[in-house]
Amino acid sequence: MEKELIFITVIGRDRKGIVASISNLLYRRNLNIEDIVQKIIKDYFVMAMLVDIKDSKCSFEKLSKDLVELGKRMNLIIQVQHENIFKMMHRI
Amino acid sequence: MTFTLDEIYETARMILFEKLDIRTTTLGINIKDCVHSNFQTFLNRVHHKIVKYGKVLTKKARQVEIKYGVPIVNKRISITPISLVMETHAKTKKFLQMAKTIDNAAKESGIDYIGGFGALVHKGITNAEKILIRCLPEILASTERVCSFINAGSTNSGLNIDAVNIAGEILFETAHKTKNGSGCTKLVVFVNAPEDNPFMAGAFHGPGEPDFSLNIGISGPGVVRSVVEKNPDCDITQLAEIIKRTVFKITRAGELIGRELANDIGVPFGIVDISLAPTPLPGDSVAQIIEAFGIEKIGAHGSTFAIALLMDAVKKGGAMASGNVGGLSGTFIPVSEDAGMAEAVEKGALTLEKIESFTSVCSVGLDMVAIPGDTPPEIISAIIADILAIGIINNKTTATRIIPVPGKKAGEKVFFGGLLGEMPVMEVKKLSSSKFMKRGGRMPSPLIALKN
Incomplete structure (x- = not known):
């Protein structure tokens, strides 16, 4: 079955437990992390996770809301977006 | 990873920090099929159709917004120009009833503005259209969400000066019926009005459109300003x-987003309007893009050139990105809705005449411009005629949204609130052109119209 990929972008100050907290939230919803990249861009810690939501146990809306709330608790900005927007904006 | 982290961050940054959003998704709805000889049945059909599709639009737009993380700021509806469907019910009372019905339907379905309560009178005015236009002040004062337009000319038919003269009178009247003249913010006077424009207040679902059409207006002044500042x-x-x-x-x-939303609603995708659309929020300003170019304040010499450069680049980028570019696709330079424009007026950098010259290189014209409340109707008409003539001769859309503010003089501040913003009232020349305007009639179509 074809994958349905989303990007979770995390922006903020680097700290312990960021990957662990997000991974744990995703694991509990039966989601697989396909790839992770991270680096410092202009003093911001920026991380992107590529996640397959094909087998997700919850709706996109709920997942997005939970991740944004997790971000707020950890003082991070978390943005959840379907892969298609990156395909459209960055590939011809 | 199929994308670099810089690419992913660029998209996130545009949305999170530079206010990239979808300014409007506007669903065009044909209401010609609602017409009925029994007026109550006609009203019921219009109400039902707007509420049905309005609710679907607001629900589906929310889902797409979450999926892509891009805010969709406004969900709106445009309908068939009301004059076209009311010819057999052309009575003042009935126009008022229809306006109330549409206003209530918009409210019920969570739509903030509904466009199309206007008329195409570019060659001449029918009796029904005259009745409609004359009752617009009452309609704009008594409804909350209904937007109106008058298409007073086109390159192919010339400029209908009789319609422009009436427009000056009804703007004056509307202003004096509403607080701070705010009813006038819901009325656009056009030439060459596009039938698929998604932006209010001038949106309507043109007679050449299909049953439905989902049109998108993107935003992005903040994104463009940011990239200019980086270079x-x-x-x-x-x-x-x-x-x-x-x-x-x-x-x-x-x-x-437009294609997906149209697909989810089950209607044809119409166009993407690539106009840069500012808001009063800090950083979301077209004036500030021009200032980032290296101009001290918009209105300085060089500003018209700067807007021309910006416009051309916007059109080239947009046309490459979408096969369905349409609507106005210019750059909006509303004064009260753009904090940078309003500030330039306050500092004395920007005058009415300079905005008029901007009109020659971008669309819209005098948009959200407050003028003294005692400006006589014939001077308002003359201001409109100047802007519309630029559109006629240059074969492009131009328009005005002029707000005479009762009791206020040039330099005094007026607050419209929300996305409509605030600005100082602009100075208007008091010299009369009324003898010329009162000649009436129609300016013939220009030579440029003879293309066949």
């Missing part, structure tokens, strides 16, 4: 190039 020393050619590339990206996002 403070590049030459003009390079500046045009970086704007073009940026607009390409934001238009692609608009195209994706």
Whole structure:
């Protein structure tokens, strides 16, 4: 079955437990992390996770809301977006 | 990873920090099929159709917004120009009833503005259209969400000066019926009005459109300003190039969201309007893009050239990104809705005449411009005629949204609130053109119209 990929972008100050907290939230919803990249861009810690939501146990809306709330608790900005927007904006 | 982290961050940054959003999704709805000889049945059909599709639009737009993380700021509806469907019910009372019905339907379905309560009178005015236009002040004062337009000319038919004269009178009347003249913010006077424009207040679902059409208006002044600020020393050619590339990206996002939303609603996708649309929020200003080019304040000499450069780059980037570019696709320079424009007026940098010259290189014209409340109707008509003549001769859309503010003089501040913003009332020349305007009639179509 074809994958349905989303990007979770995390922006903020680097700290312990960021990957662990997000991974744990995703694991509990039966989601697989396909790839992770991270680096410092202009003093911001920026991380992107590529996640397959094909087998997700919850709706996109709920997942997005939970991740944004997790971000707020950890003082991070978390943005959840379907892969298609990156395909459209960055590939011809 | 199929994308670099810089690409992913660029998209996130545009949305989170530079206010990239979909300014409007406007569902065009044909209401010609609602017409009935029994007026109550007609009203019921219109109400039912608007509420049915309005609710679907607001629900589906929310889902797409979450999926792509791009805010969709406004969900709106445009309908068939009301004059076309009311010919057999052309009574003042019935126009008022229809306006109330549409206003209530918009409210019920969570739509903030509904456009189309206007008339196409570019060649001449029918009796029904005259009745409609004459009752617009009452309609704009007594409804909350209904927007109106008058298309008073076109390059192919010339400029209907009789309609322009009436427009000045009804703007004056509307202003004096509403607080701060705010009823006038819901009325646009056009030439060459596009039938698929998604932006209010001038949106309508043109007679050449299908049953439905989902049109998208993207935003992005903040994104363009940011990329200009990051390149403070590049030459003009390079500046045009970086704007073009940026607009390409934001238009692609608009195209994706528009197509998906149209598909989810089950209606045809119409167009992406690539106009840069400012808001009064800090940083979301077209004036500030021009200032980032290296101009002290918008209105300074060089500003018209700067807007021309910006416009051309926006069009090239947008046209490459979408096969369905349409609507106005210019750059909006509303004064009260753009904090940078309002500030330039306050500092004395920007005058009515300079905005008039901007009209020659971008669309819209005098948009959200407050003028003294005692400006006589014939001077308002003459201001409108100046802007519309630019559109007629240059074969492009131009328009006015002029707000005479009762009791206020030039220099005094007026607050419209929310996205409508605030600005100082602008000075208007008191010299009369009334003898010329009162000649009436129609300016013939220009030579440029003879293309066949």
